[in-house]
Amino acid sequence: xxxxxxxxxxxxxxxxxxxxxxxxxxxxxxxxxxxxxxxxxxxxxxxxxxxxxxxxxxxxxxxxxxxxxxxxxxxxxxxxxxxxxxxxxxxxxxxxxxxxxxxxxxxxxxxxxxxxxxxxxxxxxxxxxxxxxxxxxxxxxxxxxxxxxxxxxxxxxxxxxxxxxxxxxxxxxxxxxxxxxxxxxxxxxxxxxxxxxxxxxxxxxxxxxxxxxxxxxxxxxxxxxxxxxxxxxxxxxxxxxxxxxxxxxxxxxxxxxxxxxxxxxxxxxxxxxxxxxxxxxxxxxxxxxxxxxxxxxxxxxxxxxxxxxxxxxxxxxxxxxxxxxxxxxxxxxxxxxxxxxxxxxxxxxxxxxxxxxxxxxxxxxxxxx
Numbered sequence: 593x594x595x596x597x598x599x600x601x602x603x604x605x606x607x608x609x610x611x612x613x614x615x616x617x618x619x620x621x622x623x624x625x626x627x628x629x630x631x632x633x634x635x636x637x638x639x640x641x642x643x644x645x646x647x648x649x650x651x652x653x654x655x656x657x658x659x660x661x662x663x664x665x666x667x668x669x670x671x672x673x674x675x676x677x678x679x680x681x682x683x684x685x686x687x688x689x690x691x692x693x694x695x696x697x698x699x700x701x702x703x704x705x706x707x708x709x710x711x712x713x714x715x716x717x718x719x720x721x722x723x724x725x726x727x728x729x730x731x732x733x734x735x736x737x738x739x740x741x742x743x744x745x746x747x748x749x750x751x752x753x754x755x756x757x758x759x760x761x762x763x764x765x766x767x768x769x770x771x772x773x774x775x776x777x778x779x780x781x782x783x784x785x786x787x788x789x790x791x792x793x794x795x796x797x798x799x800x801x802x803x804x805x806x807x808x809x810x811x812x813x814x815x816x817x818x819x820x821x822x823x824x825x826x827x828x829x830x831x832x833x834x835x836x837x838x839x840x841x842x843x844x845x846x847x848x849x850x851x852x853x854x855x856x857x858x859x860x861x862x863x864x865x866x867x868x869x870x871x872x873x874x875x876x877x878x879x880x881x882x883x884x885x886x887x888x889x890x891x892x893x894x895x896x897x898x899x900x901x902x903x904x905x906x907x908x909x910x911x912x913x914x915x916x917x918x919x920x921x922x923x924x925x926x927x928x929x930x931x932x933x934x935x936x937x938x939x940x941x942x943x944x945x946x947x948x949x950x951x952x953x954x955x956x957x958x959x960x961x
Contacts, residue, residue: 596686597682597683597685597686598682598683598686600679600682601679601680601681601682601683601685601686602679602683603679604675604676604678604679604682605675605676605679605680605683605736607628607675608628608672608675608676608679609676609736611627611628611629611672612672612740612743614627614629615629615668615812616743616744616747617743618811628671628672628675629668632664632667632668632671633664633668633813633814633817634872636664636667637660637664637817640660641657641660641929644656644657645929653929654819654823657819657929658818658819660817661814661815661817661818661819662818664814664817665748665751665814668814669744672740673711673740676711676733676736676737676740677704677707677708677711678704678707680707680710680711680729680733681700681703681704681706681707682703683729684703684706684707684726684729685699685700685703687723687725687726687729691703691706691719691720691721691722691726702719705719706719707733710730710733710734710737711733711734711736711737712737713734713737713738750812751812751814751815751818754808754812754815755815755818757804757808758801758804758805758808758815758827759820759821761797761798761801761830762820762825762826762827762830763821763825765825765830765833766825766943766944766945767943767945768781768782768794769781769833769837770937770941770943771822771824771825771941771942771943771944772824772825772829772833772931772933772937772941773825773829773830773833773933774833774836774933774934774935774936774937775833775836775837775839775840775935775936776840776891776894776895776935776936777936777937778791778794778833778837779791779837779840779841779895779898779900780894780895780898782794783895783897783898783899783900784899788845788849788899789849791841791849792849792852795834795837795838795841795849795852795853795855795856796852796856798834798856798860799852799855799856799859799860802831802834802856802859802860802862802863803859803863805827805831805863806859806862806863806866806867809863809867809870810866810867810870813870813871816867816871816928817928819930822944824944825944826930826931828921828924828925828928828930828932829930829931829932829933831860831863831864831921832921832932832933833933834856834860835857835860835861835864835917835921836933836935837853838853838854838856838857838860839857839910839913839914840891840895840900840902840910840935841853841900842854842857842909842913843902843903843905843906843909843910843913844895844900844901844902844903844906845900857913860917861916861917864917864920864921864924865917865920867920867924868920868923868924871924871927871928873920873923873924873926873927874923875919875920875922875923876919876922876923876926877918877919877922878918878919878922882914882918882932882934882935883910883914883935885907887934887935887936888906888907888910890936891935891936892906894936
């Protein structure tokens with residue numbers, strides 16, 4: 593055995609297997625700053641998103657940024673497979689002349705090729721192990737290859753299911769809070785007595801949604817890079833709108849709806865803070881104030897017409913509540929390249945369900961068959 597090859601091969605295999613275990617199997621957050629998947633996503637996302645923002649027109653940004661999540665997942669799996677194949681190639685090198693090779697190819701390339709055919713269980717037979725140590729390495733690599741592929745096959749459906757479950761609630765928010773969702777629109781649409789109970793139930797549903805988002809996105813952080821179907825929707829925009837609505841409700845609504853708003857605010861803020869920790873995005877104050885004094889007075893008038901009256905000290909209380917989540921939301925927004933909605937839209941925006949790709953053509957009188 594040529595021991596000089598053992599250490600790099602064993603270390604590389606251990607790093608890849610442990611990283612895959614933490615990413616796919618371990619159902620808890622990993623707070624280490626150094627890790628193969630963590631470094632991969634940090635630097636590839638930074639490079640990819642910067643390229644898209646600088647090189648492509650603005651109207652194409654969201655489409656190309658949406659490719660990153662699925663493509664990065666495939667690239668990460670390929671990186672893990674390449675690491676395991678290379679690690680075993682080092683171990684085959686340490687076995688000395690443990691392989692018979694009638695082609696007479698270069699030593700490391702021969703071992704790399706043999707490792708690849710073994711890992712993917714091709715069984716071509718042009719190169720075969722001839723020593724006990726080489727045979728042991730072949731059996732172990734085949735076993736790891738089978739387990740690795742089975743793990744990945746089970747990993748993809750779980751991600752798709754979590755993503756679909758997340759998007760259902762975001763889509764349902766369209767008719768309840770507008771597109772993009774805003775806190776003022778949410779409260780305005782639930783201003784009557786029957787709407788108040790519906791708002792309490794909505795907050796209750798989003799308390800659970802925030803809990804499920806926290807669990808799924810801490811277990812599988814790659815889900816955060818999967819973007820919603822519409823450009824004016826995202827998981828971060830939904831979280832922000834719910835936090836804003838809860839903050840307003842805590843200053844202007846009494847009774848059971850306020851108590852539910854407090855619970856939802858706590859859960860949603862918990863999700864935002866933990867996600868900021870996972871993506872290593874320290875809190876930072878917004879560059880512009882999302883709620884000026886003029887906006888607050890306008891919001892007070894709109895909500896009063898809908899039956900929600902903000903108290904005299906609402907401004908100070910709102911500022912305190914906003915300080916608990918806005919720095920984290922703003923930091924995640926910059927990192928993820930996701931916009932966050934204002935407290936209210938200055939002009940009336942159509943909901944997504946009210947629009948279609950043919951609206952402009954219909955207005956022009958065009959017909960397509």
